[in-house]
Amino acid sequence: MTGPIPSELGDLSTVNFLRLNENELSGEIPKKLSALGTVRTLRLDKNRLTGSIPKELAQLTSLRSLYLGSNRLSGEIPKELGDLGDNLRLLLLDRNQLSGSIPAELGQLANLQYLYVHVNRLSGPIPAGTDSNSNVTGLARLSKLRALYVSCNDLSGTVPEELGDLSSLETLGIRGGNPELMIGDDAEVLAKIAEAVVIKCPGELAEPPKRGISPRPQPAIGVAVAGPDGPVNMGDTLSYTVIVSNTGDVPLTGVFWRSPELDVDRRPLGDGTLAPKASAAAMVSFGPVTTDHLPGPIMISFYGDSDQTDDPSVRHVVAINPPPAESPPTGSPPAESPAGPRPTPSDLPLIIARHAYSEALGHNILDLWLHQPNGDRIACFFLQHYEETGGVVRWGHATSEVLEERPGFLVQYYQRGAVDCHYRDGRWRVERRLTWDYLGGGILGAPELGVEPPASESPGVFPGPWGLRVSNTALDGTETGFLDFYQRFGGSVAFGYPKTEARRDDDPAAELALPGAMPGFIRQYFQAAVFEYHPGDPEPVKLGLAGDTLRDLLYPNGSWKRFRSFNPVPLVTVGATYTAERVVWDDSDPTGVTFTPIRRG
Structure with a gap:
């Protein structure tokens, strides 16, 4: 999305969130956005916005999160932002061209947890101290503050020791840039804080543009x-x-x-x-x-x-992802129980409508038509689902062909999950299998490990019924980018609902763990996926190989290799009839290849 932000958006009087981030919007922030009286999240970050921050935004007293980072905003930080009120939890102004001092008035934001002003042109001291009556002032009043980033500016003076008395402060980003900012003789301020972060500041010279290459036109x-x-x-x-x-x-x-x-x-x-x-x-x-x-x-x-x-x-x-309208239930919802009478794929002709070939492991990903006797067609479009929910980034490579696993369940396995086409709630659906629930959510005899209790206060969304949030910040304050990844690749449609917060598997309070996974990573468990954070990687958010883990649990000791569907096959032909290999999990059913899945307990 390019061009200026339409000021008419300020007429949306009942909007709770407005997310215009990660586009190529330019021009100034319209002052009329201050009329969004009910907005709780305003995301304008990662654009090309210029001009100053309108002081009128201080009228948005319902705001919990204000993202203005990674733009080209200039001028001073309005001291009026200190009037945003007790609802504000997150204020991100980093990676702009802001100048002047950090307003002491930001200390009025009683419930602020995250304040990012790094990579700007700010000068002067960090406004935090004690007045003549021994009352703390400025940022030292932010008793709920968990992370403060001021690196890569031109700040001076010493780091106020009062910051070390903020019991909630876990991360202080002061190192990097700020050549005139001194720690002082009393280094206890840093000793009291869990982590002092070093941020590499941008270089003075940008990479010169490459010449002689005319970019090809691209649709987007x-x-x-x-x-x-x-x-x-x-x-x-x-x-x-x-x-x-x-x-x-x-x-x-x-x-x-x-x-x-x-x-x-x-x-x-x-x-x-x-x-x-x-x-x-x-x-x-x-x-x-x-x-x-x-x-x-x-x-x-x-x-x-x-x-x-x-x-x-x-x-x-x-x-x-509309918010839930029900009170939170306990345990895992029976989302995968098929309802009502249904034909099974074994009873219906399957015709290949479209295909792609995953050469990495030698498997077809298909869109299939199930032709019913009355002439109607049922769409089991695995390829469309794969493409529309993140492709290889979300799912990895296909590790099987489409097979019929139990009567009425077509399934395809991928490295990072599995997708079913089955009859549920009165119609056929193609949807992600709740992979984790097969491992630790009580399905098919798996142990019911339940749901870890909510613990995060970081900004994020609550897509499920258990009060757990998806956030870009882990419980220990690490910026993971999980929320951006979650929303980019389909939200709960692709991943299901969260069953934990984002935390380290070796945390003493962690109750869920992926079998055989390397310990020490920050992970978040969803019904259908496991997110992992890999620091230092250009793409730090990875998905655990939950699909491979599920396959190995349901078909133990490598027994999946005996089925042709899990072995490499040649490319199929559009319009041809497709025969799904049938795996029968019931010894009394003689119609397919009998197989006994893993027995638990």
Whole structure:
């Protein structure tokens, strides 16, 4: 998404969150955004915004999180931001061109937990001290502060010893840059803090542009979503505004969107065309909410065509995760129990509609039609699901063909998970298998390890029923990027709900652990995946090989190798009939290859 932020967004009087981050927005921050009286999260970070920070943003007293980092903002930090109130938990102003001093008024933000002002041009002392009446002043008043980053500025003076008395402060980023900032004779301030962080400051010279290469035109779509984030009551209708922009440099035609959760297929967006830098809006509604119609993850795919590139089409997928409308249940929900009578894939012809070949391990990923006797077709589109929920980044390579594992369950295994096509809640669905629940969530005799209790106070989202959040910050204050990864690759549609906070597996309070995993990593466990943080890696968020672990548990001692579906096969042909190998987990059923899965307990 490019161009300026429309000031008309300030007219969205009931918006709870506005996320426009990670685009190429330019120009100044509209002062009219101060009219968003109910907004709790405002994300404008990682754009190309210029100008000063409007002091009018101090009117957003419902804000819990304000992200303005990684832009080109200049001028002073408005002291009025100290009036944002007791709701604010996170204030990120890092990686800009801000100058002047750090306002002592920020010490009025009584519940602030994260303050990032590093990589700017700030000068003067760190405003924290004690007045003549022995009252702490400035940032020393932030008793809830967990992380303070001031590195890579031009600060001077000494590090105030009062910072060492902030009992909640776990991370202090002062080293790196700030050549005139001294620790002082009393180094106890650092000894009292769990971690002093060194940040490598940007170099003075940027890498010179490469010459002689003309970039090829590229199609691209950017999406931003605005809408409510809770609470949800029975009878509510949830409405979202999805702003779709042509962020590439070629015109797009035939632009449409679809969403199986909303029963929308190939609905044109506007007149179906988007010029470069142009935008259009789609209105998405869910409701009314009833006990039989509860909000769940909504996956929306946007498509466009271009005749100016070698790639005929471009796609962008966004997952909307409405907040739950039920009180938290205990244990794992029986989300995988099929309901009602159903035909089984063994009874229906399977026709290959589309395919891709994963050469790494020699397996096909397929879109399959199940043809019913009445002429209707059932879509078991594994390839479409794979592409729309992160592809190889989310799933890794396919480790099996599509097979029928138990009557009525088509499944494909990947390195990092498994995907089922099965009959549930009155219709056939393609959805991620709740992989972790097969390992520690009580499914098929697995131990029920339950859910770890909520412990994080970091900013994030609460996608599930257990009060656990997905955040970019782990319990120990490490910036992991888990939330960005979660939202980028499909949210709960791809990963399920979190069952732990982001914490180290060797933490004494950790109760869930991936069998055989290397200890010491920060991990977060979801129903269908395990996130791992690998510091120092260019892509630090990795997914544990939960699919391989599940396969090895269900087919122990390498017994999966005896099935043709788990061995390399040649490329299949579109339009051909596909026969799914049937694995029967019941010794009394003679219709397939009988197999006894792992016995537990």
